[in-house]
Amino acid sequence: MAKFKLPKFLIAAVLFYAVIELLYTFELMNGYILHIINQSLIYVILAVSLNLINGITGQFSLGHMGFAGVGAYVSGTLTTLIFKINPSAPGGMLIFVLSIIAGGIAAAFIGFLIGFPSLRLKGDYLAIVTLGFGEIIRTIFNNIDYVGGPRGLLGIPKFSNFTIIFIATFLTIIIIRNLIQSSHGRAMLSIRENELASELVGIDTTKYKVLAFSIGAFFAGIAGGLFAHLLQLAHPTQFGFIKSVEVLIMIYAGGVGSITGSMIAAFALTFLSEGLRLGIRFIADTTGLPIGGEWRMVIYSLLLIFIMLFRTEGLMGTKESRLIKIKEAD
Amino acid sequence: MSIGLFRIRANLEHSVTGFANIRIARKGTVRMGSIFNAQQIVNGLQVGSIYALIALGYTMVYGIVRLINFAHGDFYMIGAYASYGAFFLFNSFFVGKTGILAFIVLAASMLAGGVIAMLANQLAYKPLRYKPKLSSLITAIGVSMFLEYFFSALPMIGPSYRSFPDIIPKVEINLGLATISNYVVIDIAVAAILMVGLTILVRKSVLGKAMRAVSQDKDAARLMGIDIEKVIGYTFLIGGAFAGVAGLLAGMTYPRIFPYMGIQPGLKAFIAAVLGGIGSIPGAVLGAYIMGLAETFASAYNSLIGEGIAFAILILVLLIRPRGLLGEKTADKI
Amino acid sequence: MSAQLTIQGMTHYFGGLRAVSNFSYEVPQGSIYGLIGPNGSGKTTTFNLITGIYTPTEGKILFEGKDITGAKPYKIVQSGIARTFQNLRIFSSLTALDNIRVARHYTMKSGLASSVLRLPSFMSEEKKVKAESAALLDLMHLSHRAKEEAKNLPYGELRRLEIARALATKPQLILLDEPAAGMNPKEVEELMSLIVRIRNEFHVTIFLIEHHMKVVMGICEQIKVIDFGETIAEGAPDVVAKDPKVLEAYLGKRGA
Secondary structure, eight states: OOOOOOOHHHHHHHHHHHHHHHHHHTTSSOHHHHHHHHHHHHHHHHHHHHHIIIIISOOOOSOHHHHHHHHHHHHHIIIIIISOOOTTSTTHHHHHHHHHHHHHHHHHHHHHHHHTHHHHOOHHHHHHHHHHHHHHHHHHHHHOGGGTGGGOEEOOOOOOOHHHHHHHHHHHHHHHHHHHTSHHHHHHHHHHHOHHHHHTTTOOHHHHHHHHHHHHHHHHHHHHHHHHHHHTEEOGGGGSHHHHHHHHHHHHHHOTTOHHHHHHHHHHHHHHHHHHHHHHHHHHHHHOOOOOTHHHHHHHHHHHHHHHHHOTTTTTTTOOOTTTSOOOOO | OOOSOOOOOOOGGGOTTSGGGOOOOOOOOOOHHHHHHHHHHHHHHHHHHHHHHHHHHHHHHHHHHOOOOTTHHHHHHHHHHHHHHHHHHHGGGGTTOHHHHHHHHHHHHHHHHHHHHHHHIIIIIGGGTTSOHHHHHHHHHHHHHHHHHHHHHSTTTOSSOEEOOOSSOOOEEEOSSOEEEHHHHHHHHHHHHHHHHHHHHHHHSHHHHHHHHHHHOHHHHHHTTOOHHHHHHHHHHHHHHHHHHHHHHHHHHSOEEOTTTTHHHHHHHHHHHHHHOTTOHHHHHHHHHHHHHHHHHHHHHOHHHHHHHHHHHHHHHHHHOTTOSSOOOOOOOO | OOOSEEEEEEEEEETTEEEEEEEEEEEOTTOEEEEEOSTTSSHHHHHHHHTTSSOOSEEEEEETTEEOTTOOHHHHHHTTEEEOOTTOOOOTTSBHHHHHHHHHGGGOOOOHHHHHHTOHHHHHHHHHHHHHHHHHHHHTTOGGGTTSBGGGSOHHHHHHHHHHHHHHTOOSEEEEESTTTTOOHHHHHHHHHHHHHHHHHHOOEEEEEOSOHHHHHHHOSEEEEEETTEEEEEEOHHHHHHOHHHHHHHHHHHHO
């Protein structure tokens, strides 16, 4: 007899969606807050996908936003330059979804390529090479005039809304969680724990490392595409090293290896970032002191140092909340 | 790079390096084609000297604690700003005495670079010495970000470019095949002097021996009574000081400084150190000059390739000969 | 009848250092053979060469008729050779059960898609693997640790866990690298009967490196002695124990 338990996470997610929608519809929440929530959700996708590479498989990747950039530019090019659609056009939504997926696939391909250096390089060196790759991707987009070069790709139609972003985030979490809590996930974890031993119990570590990069890149590409269609632009500076470090800070703050942690951290840090921006502006305006936006990043970097010095495991360590974790049948 | 009409005046009293006795004046146009390669070699050696000073710090720190100090390029930036500040602070006291002023500025850059490096080590890296390597790497990223944004956020320093003052007026000499300025000579000479000094220190002095011991086997060194942390501290001090001088030289030679100026040179110097063999002092120097020349030639050919050549070198080294040109093969015991 | 594992003239250099010299051996199926020698004599290197971590500079390794010289480690494991490590290589943050389950992974047929979609075929395979892994833990008297992170286990249990993990890969030959290291006499006794039991019940060949002479004399049918990478004796344990060259290697010239 099959037991059918309503998944806890699904319930929580539906509740979250309903609450936000209601608040917004009844004008208890303004568009600005919703915009921040949208951004937070996209950062959840970025953080969880980076966690798959760094936290679960133990491959130190510093160029994650490069993948997002690929997704942004590919999907943006398709919707803006090639198909020239907008939200009101019939079939526009379908083309948008396909473009986002195309962006994800393109990013996955790049991730696949970047996976190969990971086979020969460890730790520090891998970090530098992935950083370099991220910068190369950024430089390439900076130099392609067709997508706007240094000005960026402008005029991207605003297809991303709360519903779409929410569904994408939900699917990302479910897929990555299901992957991690399976034999394949354990294979990846074993690579993180002790790569040699993993190889010596029959795991094709090459396959799984490249797989981690590809899948992580795919979802980053999706996130990039969603971003581009939310902010209505894709610009090389959005996908550089510092941006990759911001996502890195999220997974470390939340707990490397914990999906729950990444979710919480993505929301917390996106809101914090926005709050800092407003707060600094407020202080600067009221006191008249020349306090620039750079202070936000100063605080961010201190936060990173603080986490590394005093609580490396972040908020959740490697634990998952019971909402996310699948209870195994005994 | 100025090509065209040259008029050269050698200003005797202001030349620190003793170029005083050369007086060449020649007018005339010089064709680009005829001086292309020799000039590039000069430029490449010049920038290579600056890379060498930075690369030495990377390689020394990596050799002793196996850490890629992401923030190293920022010690270079701090050295530039420190010398800038020192110049304006002491300028009025030593008018006309360029020699003393130059010395003060040099000392300021070395002091600033070295002290900040030691602080970073003491506050951020030392606590994580025996934790997983990745934690230190990420912390180094954090320190780097902090230094860049902090300097950028300070109102008196600000994010924008500043012009570096002419501490020593630039003097150009046209040698036919290439144009050398006294800056080129200063850059190369200062780098050379410091490199020789470092080699003597590492080979002959007690500290140098201690540094080599700690690089090879920390535990054995500790058992021999060497204060590991003190040696590591000195290594950061020297490495940071060298980076600081490089910042001063760069500020003087390419006279714009800004808080993010350490990112690119830092990355390139790191790659140079890897090329030469990370952990090897002669390797860092060799790699730096190769990097400087390669970059100069590549940029002259095509600016996009010039941007990418450093990364291309990194990929090639890591795929073909990961231990670098002069590095030692290390085997992990399984 | 040809041996299960045949090593022919295997020599390996690390740069200029010759670690293993002209190593030849034949290990029959179902036997318990031993490899002994002073520290640094090249024993673990030999295991590393057999399992593909290094490719020998010279020589051939044949397993069940197939040439596995220089093959990738995971492929060698999948073709039936498992090993444990001298310095324990446990998946520290994973539970004891997961340590075992990872070793079963390559036998699973469920692809990524069926894992993500939680298809019935995937669910039943996971259930089977979980049951098999739990049974292995039980065999090693580690069931009480199933849900515990491996890093919390005491040394002796970790040694047993590694053996269980090696068994989980469904091997025909297990290479045990100093399985008795750090054990007290009682544990050594239990280990010896465990190894024999494994050989009998799972029909695996055992090739072990050991320093504990009790284990070597007690359960090995034949041993090979190496020093400085070279073979200095080969044969039944009690014969080899009296060999003057062996005594000299261990005790020095005076002690022989």
